[in-house]
Structures are given as structure tokens and as C-alpha cells.
Amino acid sequence: MENGYQRLARRGISRRDFLKLCTFTCAALGIDLSLAPQIAEAAEANLSKKPVIWMQGQGCTGCSESLxxxxxxxxxxxxxxxLSVRYHPTLMAASGEQAIQSLEECITQGHYILVLEGSIPTADPRYCFVEGxxxxxxxxxxxxxxxxxIAVGSCACYGGIPRAGLTGAVGAQEVLEGVKVVNLPSCPVxxxxxVGLLLYYLSQNALPKLDGLNRPEAYYRYTLHDSCYRRMHYEQGEYLEDWNNPDTLDWCLYHKGCKGKETYTNCANSWWNDGANFCGYAGSPCAGCSQPEYYEGFAPLFVNPKEVK
Structure with a gap:
């Protein structure tokens, strides 16, 4: 039977590329970089052993799209x-009875990682049915x-956008008693x-340090405001007021409704789209999508706080 590294090599993933990914994971999670090779070895040994069930509640499938x-x-x-995904309603080839059979077999065998995307309705179970x-x-x-x-995306963590609706949408932790849920909020994930969280778990057989909202501290320890490149303009009281003024386009977006001061995320340090950009650099105020208040608690989003009644 081939090992984890041989499976990676068969798909054209070199050991160097895999070590690079493990090194980035170490840096993000605050682990000694010298341990990257050991983490790679441990992860490789578990690649063929750790199945993943990916379930979808009320959502737009945006987190799957992001992945x-x-x-x-x-x-x-x-x-x-x-990930060794055994069940994913959107991505798996099987459908209907075959898909449910795959899910039930995996649950029976146990020893898997469960990922939730989308919120869970509590007002009436008929809002979200699977296989009747x-x-x-x-x-x-x-x-x-x-x-x-693991709850991925703000809907799975806190209820997200659907929380403001009639379905009584909540996050995973609110319906599970005695089970710790690791939250990876943002819209989308x-x-x-x-990937970093899964690699850490595979290599350490434990979860990383979490904050009070069960989010990995490595990703959610500081606010966006703490490391935003517009911070210096905030300190000088320089706020963007007119989008048509080219001289102020890099000024602080607080008066445009930016929620960066109260949003804990590493977006400004680890950019989106594989390092291409993040909201603030693209000129959009932070919507606060990694916070429990999102969306309803932060609405209206892009309005000067002084104008919100």
C-alpha cells in the first residue's frame, strides 16, 4: 500500500511543495519553523487515514467555492x-441514495473530521431537509x-446572513452540547x-490554541485595524470622505463604515486569493464578516457610524 507522500507524488505534488505548505502552516500557527519537516512527515502518514465529512446547511456554497x-x-x-473527502453534497460524484450510503458508512466507521458549511435552522426543521x-x-x-x-464560514459559526431571517439560523456550537466546535469564520472561509488547521491537527493530533470564540488564535488574535496599512491615516485623523478624490483614496475608511476596529482577523497580513488582495487594500471597508455580529449586528454596513441611528 502506498504511503501519503507516494500519493502526493503520484498527483504531481513534490516533497518540496508539500514542505513549503507545512512551513507556511508553522509560521501562521506560531510553531517553530524547524519543525516543518516533522509536521510534513506526520501529515503524510495520516493522509490516507483521516476521512472528512463535509456537510452543508443553509448557505450559498460560497465556502466550497472559496476552497x-x-x-x-x-x-x-x-x-x-x-483532506480525503468522503462526503460533500456539491463535489462528490455520487448522488441520492449512493451519497447518503457513503455518508452513513463513514459515520459508522468513525474517526473522521466533520466540517460544516452553512447555518442550521432551529425555528422549524422543515427549512432544511436531507434525504427526507x-x-x-x-x-x-x-x-x-x-x-x-470544524465550522467553516460565518454561517456555520454564528448563523451568518441567514440569522436575520425567519429560519432561526444558528451556528454549529449552538446545537451541540458537550462537543467543542472549532470556528473558522469569514464570508466565505x-x-x-x-488547510493550516487540518495540517496542524493531522501532525499534532490536537487542536491549536483557540480564543474565547473557539477560533484559532493564530488567525484571529488581532483586529484588522491593528495591522491595516491605512492605520497611519487613522492616527492622523485622515478619513476618506469622497471616493472621487484621488488624493485621499488610501486614507482610513472608518467614515465609510469600516468594521476593522472591532473585527478580529489576519486578512491584512495574509491576503486573500492566494495573496492577491484583501478588502481594505482593494478600497472596500471591512464588513466584519469574521465576527458574531455579522451581518445583522453590523448593518447597515457601509455607512458612517455617526449617521447610524
Whole structure:
């Protein structure tokens, strides 16, 4: 039987590329960089052993889309090699009865990682049904035997945008008693955070240090405001007021409704789209999508706080 590294090599992923990914993971999670080779070895040894169940509640599938848009590592590496996904309603080839059979077999075997995308309706179970059963029942059944439960995206963590609706949408932790859920909030989830968390778990057989909201401290320890490149303009009282004035385009966006001062995220340090950009640098105020208040608690988003009644 081929080992984890041989499986990676068969798909064209060199050991150097895999070590590079592990090194980035060490840096992001605050681990000694000299341990990257050991983490790589431990992860390789577990690649073929740790199945992943990816369940979808109320959502737009944006977190799956975000994962598929990752370039380094690419979606085929993540889904086929790094994660060993056994069940994903959107991506798996099987459908209907075959898909549910795959899910049930994986749950019966146990020893898997459960990932939730989308919120869970509590006002009425009929808002979200899977295979003729309330989704909340299916999710609880899967969570009961999972080694770890990870909520990806703000909907799965806190209810997200659907929370303001009529379905009673909540995050995973609110429906699970006695089970610790690791939250990876943002809208959508940032792929490298999920890959980094999984690599850490595979190599250490433990979860990283979490904050009070069960988010990995490595990604959510500081506010966006702390490291925003516009911070110096904030300190000088320089705020963008007119989008048409080219002289002030790099000024602080607080008067445009930026939520960076109260949003804990590493977006300004680890840019999106594989390092291409992040909201503030692209000229958009932070919407606060990694906070429990998002969306309803922060609405209206792009309005000067002084104008909000």
C-alpha cells in the first residue's frame, strides 16, 4: 500500500511543495519553523487515514467555492490528497441514495473530521431537509462520532446572513452540547486557514490554541485595524470622505463604515486569493464578516457610524 507522500507524488505534488505548505502552516500557527519537516512527515502518514465529512446547511456554497478557488495548494490537491473527502453534497460524484450510503458508512466507521458549511435552522426543521430528514438531526448524528468538528464560514459559526431571517439560523456550537466546535469564520472561509488547521491537527493530533470564540488564535488574535496599512491615516485623523478624490483614496475608511476596529482577523497580513488582495487594500471597508455580529449586528454596513441611528 502506498504511503501519503507516494500519493502526493503520484498527483504531481513534490516533497518540496508539500514542505513549503507545512512551513507556511508553522509560521501562521506560531510553531517553530524547524519543525516543518516533522509536521510534513506526520501529515503524510495520516493522509490516507483521516476521512472528512463535509456537510452543508443553509448557505450559498460560497465556502466550497472559496476552497475550489485556492491555487496553492489547488482544489484537486486539497480534496483528493490533503483532506480525503468522503462526503460533500456539491463535489462528490455520487448522488441520492449512493451519497447518503457513503455518508452513513463513514459515520459508522468513525474517526473522521466533520466540517460544516452553512447555518442550521432551529425555528422549524422543515427549512432544511436531507434525504427526507431534518438536517439538524443528520448533523448531530455525524458530530457525535467525529474526532473534531470544524465550522467553516460565518454561517456555520454564528448563523451568518441567514440569522436575520425567519429560519432561526444558528451556528454549529449552538446545537451541540458537550462537543467543542472549532470556528473558522469569514464570508466565505479563507482556504489557507482550513488547510493550516487540518495540517496542524493531522501532525499534532490536537487542536491549536483557540480564543474565547473557539477560533484559532493564530488567525484571529488581532483586529484588522491593528495591522491595516491605512492605520497611519487613522492616527492622523485622515478619513476618506469622497471616493472621487484621488488624493485621499488610501486614507482610513472608518467614515465609510469600516468594521476593522472591532473585527478580529489576519486578512491584512495574509491576503486573500492566494495573496492577491484583501478588502481594505482593494478600497472596500471591512464588513466584519469574521465576527458574531455579522451581518445583522453590523448593518447597515457601509455607512458612517455617526449617521447610524
Amino acid at each position: 475550489l478557488s485556492s491555487a496553492d495548494p489547488g482544489p484537486e490537491q486539497i480534496i483528493l490528497d490533503l 430528514k431534518p438536517f439538524i438531526e443528520q448533523f448531530k448524528m455525524a458530530a457525535a462520532k467525529a474526532e473534531a468538528v 479563507k482556504p489557507d486557514r482550513l
